[in-house]
Amino acid sequence: MNPSLYLRDPEQSELGKNIIKHSIQLIHDNGFEAFTFKKLAESIGTTEAGVYRYFENKHKLLVYIISWYWGWIQFQLSYQTNNIEDPSIKLKKVITLLSTNVEDDITTGHVDEFQLHQILIAEGSKAYLTNHVGKDNKQQFFQPYKDLCNTIGEIILECNPKYKYPHSLASTIIEMAHLQNFFMNHLPTLTDFSKSKDEKEIIKYLEELVFNTIRI
Amino acid sequence: MNPSLYLRDPEQSELGKNIIKHSIQLIHDNGFEAFTFKKLAESIGTTEAGVYRYFENKHKLLVYIISWYWGWIQFQLSYQTNNIEDPSIKLKKVITLLSTNVEDDITTGHVDEFQLHQILIAEGSKAYLTNHVGKDNKQQFFQPYKDLCNTIGEIILECNPKYKYPHSLASTIIEMAHLQNFFMNHLPTLTDFSKSKDEKEIIKYLEELVFNTIRI
DNA sequence: TATTTAAGATAGTAATACTATTATTTAAAA
């Protein structure tokens, strides 16, 4: 994790882990706009000042938990594609991993991956859609996202070494896996999955999109 | 325009038009988070209370100007595709229209379309990425976006009547035309256009994506 | 035992997102 994101490493103390745990819960339940350090402190049973000793502001905390998620996805991806040779099967794994509501990984006690996935769908783009995106980028806040994008881009190039837009296609897969899910559940007429509301439909749509464009 | 978005119709008075004009300017310059009714009032030369007589809150004002933009795009689209029969040429027009930085339309005195396009790229998704998206949707706040999505979906079906995901592909085109532009300018490693920073590259990428997926 | 360090408790401030009241100007209706 990028140390510029925090003032004190939340992984190193009980209070820190509680900040992460309750942040995920509260952002998931009420959305990022309604999330405040005061509510977070009350939920933990500490004070506002206590939270501020770990994170400068709520935006950095959001970027922190999102970075955590991308790191976890990166790990899941390398784990799940470990022994696979066929790049198009790998790419299918990528699409499925990004589109599927993950189950909570019990090995990470203070992080609920299911809720984190939901947060990414609804709040993920708020990490970079700010007027200080340039500054944040200079401080490497989006490195885990970029790393994942590069990993996926490489798999795309394994499928077709001549494909010209591996990074753009990778970011399209990531963003659309989330956005089509959001639309399916909240603005269904913007999708074609309104009847079933089934993630598998999103996977089918994305697979068709991706494999038709890279096989020229 | 949906009357639930405003308390008093801003098109009907000078103050109203000034609210729209200066909102676009301020949101464009400083981003939506930094935008407040107080700053807006100061910029116009009126009072905070004056702005509140037109709009309940800044979120509704954002949705208003975004709706205005989608209505304008819808008009531009029907105007530009008026005499075109070939649906794939129409679809190319759609991609170009959404991806290109429009010039300011001088017939709309109080609206700067160039700035509005930039606002849509950086702030567009904030209109619906809220925890009250369901309520807003029930009040038809997103109708202009849905209408545009349907129009594009119909053009897609003209190209291939058997294509199964016309709405999802339409929303993908709209969102990616904006997001790839944002990434190109602010997080270039997430795209393949970092060297040229040219919108035409985004158009080429999207055309390849779209036409390869609908021609099965 | 002395000394850092983290946490808890409390207070305070500037800005934000509103609401309310009153006075003044403008414009339409009687």
Place this chain on the structure above:
DNA sequence: TTTTAAATAATAGTATTACTATCTTAAATA
């Protein structure tokens, strides 16, 4: 023309947010 209503301007006030500062206590470390 006068009356009346509507829009605007001016001012004040509140709850909440997003912080900063300080002081005390508890626990870990040297």
